[in-house]
Amino acid sequence: MNGKVFIIGLGLIGGSLAMAIRQAHESVHIVGYDVNENNIQLAKLLGIVDDSVDSIAEGVLEADLILLAVPVDQTEKIVIQLADMKLKDDVIVTDAGSTKSTVVEAAKHLMNRGITFIGGHPMAGSHKSGAGAAKPHLFENAFYLLTPSDNYHTKEINQLKEWLKGTRANFLVVSPHTHDWLTGVISHFPHIIAAGLVKQAQTYSEENELVARLAAGGFRDITRIASSSPEMWRDILLHNRDVLLDLMDDWIMEMAHIKELVANRDSGEIYRFFAEAKVFRDDMP
Ligand code: NAD
Known part of the structure; x- marks a missing residue:
């Protein structure tokens, strides 16, 4: 052109x-x-x-x-x-x-x-x-x-x-709304969780410095994106506020659910929690 x-x-x-x-x-x-x-x-x-x-x-x-x-x-x-x-x-x-x-x-x-x-x-x-x-x-x-x-x-x-x-x-x-919802689910919200996990580890590492030293493999995989630009992610959270507030509510419910399963030693449902996640993850293109 x-x-x-x-x-x-x-x-x-x-x-x-x-x-x-x-x-x-x-x-x-x-x-x-x-x-x-x-x-x-x-x-x-x-x-x-x-x-x-x-x-x-x-x-x-x-x-x-x-x-x-x-x-x-x-x-x-x-x-x-x-x-x-x-x-x-x-x-x-x-x-x-x-x-x-x-x-x-x-x-x-x-x-x-x-x-x-x-x-x-x-x-x-x-x-x-x-x-x-x-x-x-x-x-x-x-x-x-x-x-x-x-x-x-x-x-x-x-x-x-x-x-x-x-x-x-x-x-x-x-549509713009569908974009913000899709990227909220697969990108923006996972960035919040990654940063949250790192912050949690940071707090616990004040109790025991082995936390940071042992955080290898899985922890590094799941938190790699926590090293992204803080300015950019601040802006994204402020501009996708409504979608992210809804996703946070859903997440809190999901965590309350798994917390209850662990508290009740519900072995069958805990297995199902991981098995369902594994099936969906393994089937992802
Ligand atoms: P960057 O920091 O590399 O570049 C941004 C540029 O914009 C800088 O050179 C800055 O000086 C300039 N700038 C800032 N305010 C300006 C203004 N008012 N007028 C003119 N220039 C101005 O950032 P980037 O990674 O290129 O991100 C740009 C956009 O792309 C952002 O909206 C971001 O959300 C989006 N984006 C980023 C990524 C990524 O992974 N970095 C991926 C997809 C989309």
């Missing part, structure tokens, strides 16, 4: 998406903007972007695709600002944030102006950040969820998929 792409946020995700877009569309012109001057310089040096601009208003003027890859609270602020800026009528605006309902809600003003906004979430990443960590293959074979609001038709979604085809990701279209 020919045209101009404007990337706001030249970090791990923005940089990786820019590289993937260029791989599939050699003649594209990619312009970048970031609040961090070092990331702009690095992105230019690495050939991630062709050019940079000093403001968002300047970058959006001629863009055919605007891609926001900044923290979710910044994404919300920027999509609200975009509603008052001069944009091409047929531009597609998308983002890469890990939560979707609040961002799509913030984009309502933009959509009311007739501008296409399709939320996006490439479901791969790393604990690294910044343009220096960007890779064109980061999203290969990963799921890439697109969350249009109800108003959008397949034409714009297909155009966006065409722009992003260099990611070689598997695109799935879901």
Whole structure:
């Protein structure tokens, strides 16, 4: 595809998406903007972007695709600002944030102006950040969820998929709420549990330093994701609040149930608890 792409946020995700877009569309012109001057310089040096601009208003003027890859609270602020800026009528605006309902809600003003906004979430990443960590293959074979609001038709979604085809990701279209529920169940809530387990071990390690030394194998497997960025996970919890509150209620009930089984020495039901989990886990694709 020919045209101009404007990337706001030249970090791990923005940089990786820019590289993937260029791989599939050699003649594209990619312009970048970031609040961090070092990331702009690095992105230019690495050939991630062709050019940079000093403001968002300047970058959006001629863009055919605007891609926001900044923290979710910044994404919300920027999509609200975009509603008052001069944009091409047929531009597609998308983002890469890990939560979707609040961002799509913030984009309502933009959509009311007739501008296409399709939320996006490439479901791969790393604990690294910044343009220096960007890779064109980061999203290969990963799921890439697109969350249009109800108003959008397949034409714009297909155009966006065409722009992003260099990611070689598997695109799935879901509603913003379904996205937040799915990612709440399989990603956000497990991060809370992982961090909770680590914090519990930390407390007990004050009683006995062997706790940290013996925490190998299974404990390391289940808590690997507790090393992720605290800023990013704080934002995710604040932006997927309602879904996570519901999941916490369900979890507390699940824990109360297993607590009762243990207290009652209910060997049959305890076996069933693990056996059912094993069957579902073993059957996962
Ligand atoms: P990052 O820290 O590597 O990059 C974010 C960039 O945004 C930084 O360069 C920062 O300077 C810039 N930035 C912040 N506020 C800005 C603003 N107002 N205007 C312009 N630039 C601004 O982070 P990342 O991992 O690339 O995350 C970006 C987005 O992608 C987040 O919304 C995150 O939820 C989402 N995401 C992250 C992952 C992951 O694993 N890291 C995976 C999928 C989606």
